[in-house]
Amino acid sequence: MRTTTLSMTLWAAATLAQAAPHLDPGAPPPATQQAAQAENRTRPASVGAALQSDAERHLRASFDAADAAHRGTLSAAEARAGGFGWIANHFDAIDTRHTGRVSFDDVKRYLALRDAGSATK
Amino acid sequence: MIPSPSVRRGVRAFAAAATLAAVTACGGGGGGGSGTATATYVDANTYSTTAGASLSTPNENTAVTHHSLTLNGAAIAYTATAGHLSALSSSQAPEASIFYVAYTADGAAAATRPVTFFFNGGPGSATAWLHLGSFAPKRLVTGVPATTQTLPFPYVDNTESLIDTSDLVFVDAVGTGLSEAIAPNTNQTWWGVDQDAAVLRDFVQRWLSVNGRTASPLFLYGESYGTTRVPVLTRLLETAGQRVNGVVELSSILDYNSNCSVEGGTPTVNCAGFLPSYSAVGTWYHLATAVTSDSDADIATVTLYADSTYAPDAAAWLAGGTLPPADHVAALAAFTGLPAATWDQRFDMDYDTFRHHLVAATTLGVYDGRVSALVGSPLDAADDPSNSFVEPGFTAAIETVLPNELGFTTPSTYVLSSDAINTWNFSHGGRSMPDVVPDLSAALSLDPSLKVLFLGGHHDLITPFHQTELDVARLPAGAPVTLHFHPGGHMTYLDDGSRPLMKAELAAFYASATGAP
Numbered sequence: 001m002r003t004t005t006l007s008m009t010l011w012a013a014a015t016l017a018q019a020a021p022h023l024d025p026g027a028p029p030p031a032t033q034q035a036a037q038a039e040n041r042t043r044p045a046s047v048g049a050a051l052q053s054d055a056e057r058h059l060r061a062s063f064d065a066a067d068a069a070h071r072g073t074l075s076a077a078e079a080r081a082g083g084f085g086w087i088a089n090h091f092d093a094i095d096t097r098h099t100g101r102v103s104f105d106d107v108k109r110y111l112a113l114r115d116a117g118s119a120t121k
Numbered sequence: 122m123i124p125s126p127s128v129r130r131g132v133r134a135f136a137a138a139a140t141l142a143a144v145t146a147c148g149g150g151g152g153g154g155s156g157t158a159t160a161t162y163v164d165a166n167t168y169s170t171t172a173g174a175s176l177s178t179p180n181e182n183t184a185v186t187h188h189s190l191t192l193n194g195a196a197i198a199y200t201a202t203a204g205h206l207s208a209l210s211s212s213q214a215p216e217a218s219i220f221y222v223a224y225t226a227d228g229a230a231a232a233t234r235p236v237t238f239f240f241n242g243g244p245g246s247a248t249a250w251l252h253l254g255s256f257a258p259k260r261l262v263t264g265v266p267a268t269t270q271t272l273p274f275p276y277v278d279n280t281e282s283l284i285d286t287s288d289l290v291f292v293d294a295v296g297t298g299l300s301e302a303i304a305p306n307t308n309q310t311w312w313g314v315d316q317d318a319a320v321l322r323d324f325v326q327r328w329l330s331v332n333g334r335t336a337s338p339l340f341l342y343g344e345s346y347g348t349t350r351v352p353v354l355t356r357l358l359e360t361a362g363q364r365v366n367g368v369v370e371l372s373s374i375l376d377y378n379s380n381c382s383v384e385g386g387t388p389t390v391n392c393a394g395f396l397p398s399y400s401a402v403g404t405w406y407h408l409a410t411a412v413t414s415d416s417d418a419d420i421a422t423v424t425l426y427a428d429s430t431y432a433p434d435a436a437a438w439l440a441g442g443t444l445p446p447a448d449h450v451a452a453l454a455a456f457t458g459l460p461a462a463t464w465d466q467r468f469d470m471d472y473d474t475f476r477h478h479l480v481a482a483t484t485l486g487v488y489d490g491r492v493s494a495l496v497g498s499p500l501d502a503a504d505d506p507s508n509s510f511v512e513p514g515f516t517a518a519i520e521t522v523l524p525n526e527l528g529f530t531t532p533s534t535y536v537l538s539s540d541a542i543n544t545w546n547f548s549h550g551g552r553s554m555p556d557v558v559p560d561l562s563a564a565l566s567l568d569p570s571l572k573v574l575f576l577g578g579h580h581d582l583i584t585p586f587h588q589t590e591l592d593v594a595r596l597p598a599g600a601p602v603t604l605h606f607h608p609g610g611h612m613t614y615l616d617d618g619s620r621p622l623m624k625a626e627l628a629a630f631y632a633s634a635t636g637a638p
Contacts (some may be wrong), residue, residue, distance in 0.1 A: 025345050025383060054559035055566060057550065059567075
């Protein structure tokens with residue numbers, strides 16, 4: 001085994017010095033990159049269940065944003081007014097208990113059942 | 122053969138509703154003389170793309186012109202609409218005045234005629250690249266990768282236009298082109314991954330509503346940072362209840378954390394996704410010896426080596442500065458033509474080192490490694506010959522196409538590249554730099570019939586095609602994605618051999634994503 005002769009720090013300095021302004025996609029500022037590097041050490045790119053969890057986090061954030069009253073449930077009208085029209089469009093199928101309000105767990109249950117159904121087709 | 126637009130001189134302002142009426146009145150048209158009004162528009166607003174800029178006098182006036190394009194022997198009459206439309210919040214508060222150019226075929230049925238929104242990237246790039254270079258009814262001739270085409274670039278009928286398949290709307294993001302935030306917002310308000318996607322969601326929904334197109338099959342097309350933007354936008358539209366039929370991602374960066382080209386500091390990201398692109402460029406200069414072309418077979422050979430050998434070798438070098446056995450370095454030199462000594466110095470090979478060291482005294486392009494310039498020559502002055510060759514032609518063309526072809530005149534400067542990236546909020550999904558694979562996953566979860574097409578160029582050195590393959594492979598098996606890569610750079614459509622191939626792939630994709638036979 002051999003070891004590299006030029007230190008990584010020197011390379012870093014050289015790379016930063018020649019940053020070109022017009023690039024698309026352009027590199028985020030150095031501080032942003034350093035923060036990302038630190039995160040990536042403990043949080044690798046998600047696959048499988050971890051990816052599904054990352055995806056769900058986005059949907060939950062939209063659910064919570066629509067749930068302005070923090071009740072943990074949405075009516076069809078609240079979902080539509082709050083930017084989650086998809087819930088309103090699928091409301092009857094999600095609201096299996098016919099309470100007129102659905103939780104995020106109800107949404108997850110609906111998606112899981114739908115995927116299980118489509119898998120058997 | 123193709124009549125130039127018969128633009129009536131004079132100022133005539135169209136409100137959005139009047140524009141809708143004018144476009145609707147085209148129904149049943151079939152030729153330039155359908156009787157629909159043509160209107161030029163002089164927009165007196167001064168649009169600014171600086172961070173603090175804030176427009177207090179938005180308007181929704183448009184210039185409307187009529188044209189015809191012959192594709193495969195059939196004339197397609199179409200209307201071009203250029204102007205602004207305001208993005209509105211859910212409470213109808215104005216957010217931003219978005220500049221767009223829409224090409225809509227006359228007489229098509231709104232319920233079945235697809236509409237596609239195009240977005241360039243940056244962040245901070247206007248959509249003039251896709252508008253003037255790709256699949257609109259007319260395009261600029263560049264001759265890339267040759268650098269012999271003189272300015273001005275000819276602006277010609279586009280025999281690969283998508284106008285036979287879809288209506289086309291080219292959209293400038295806030296703080297690019299002629300788009301600006303509406304007071305009390307500033308451009309900076311919308312300069313973030315999530316903020317930008319939210320305001321563009323509101324624009325897309327407003328455009329569909331104002332133009333009576335909410336039931337039309339909807340497609341979104343992103344390039345470069347636009348491929349980060351569009352998955353977030355797709356998730357937001359699907360969440361809002363607006364179905365998206367298809368997403369086209371050209372020259373993708375789905376995960377900033379996996380792409381070693383955006384890395385400016387101490388190297389931590391594995392560059393194995395770049396090796397097939399380095400090899401394709403090496404074969405272009407006849408320097409690679411283990412492979413001879415960018416044929417599918419040669420690319421498959423290099424890709425296998427990248428995944429099986431180079432990736433773990435690069436990981437070991439990143440972890441401890443350890444170089445692999447000399448025969449591994451020799452294999453990389455043979456695949457690329459880059460000397461072994463250069464690999465020894467920077468084993469996790471970044472694109473900047475590669476493109477400055479492959480050919481002596483020569484700089485290779487970032488966007489298209491086939492475009493080169495001697496160090497110190499005029500084309501090398503900005504350190505990217507592939508950009509320096511085309512940017513002046515596109516910058517000049519948008520200033521003449523808007524008034525002369527589309528009837529839209531403004532005292533403002535159309536800004537092709539703004540400073541948005543300097544103060545852009547890159548954080549997204551709990552990360553400092555965006556990973557939008559989860560956004561695609563969420564959108565596909567909400568809408569299992571959504572389909573995604575990835576396109577790109579073998580010689581693009583900033584969003585390499587194999588890195589896209591690696592990022593896309595994170596999606597579950599059976600995900601409705603299609604990938605096609607061709608000779609060419611970042612703006613793959615500039616390649617005259619690859620543009621027709623992409624057009625055919627797009628046509629097939631649209632057919633599958635709309636359920637057409």
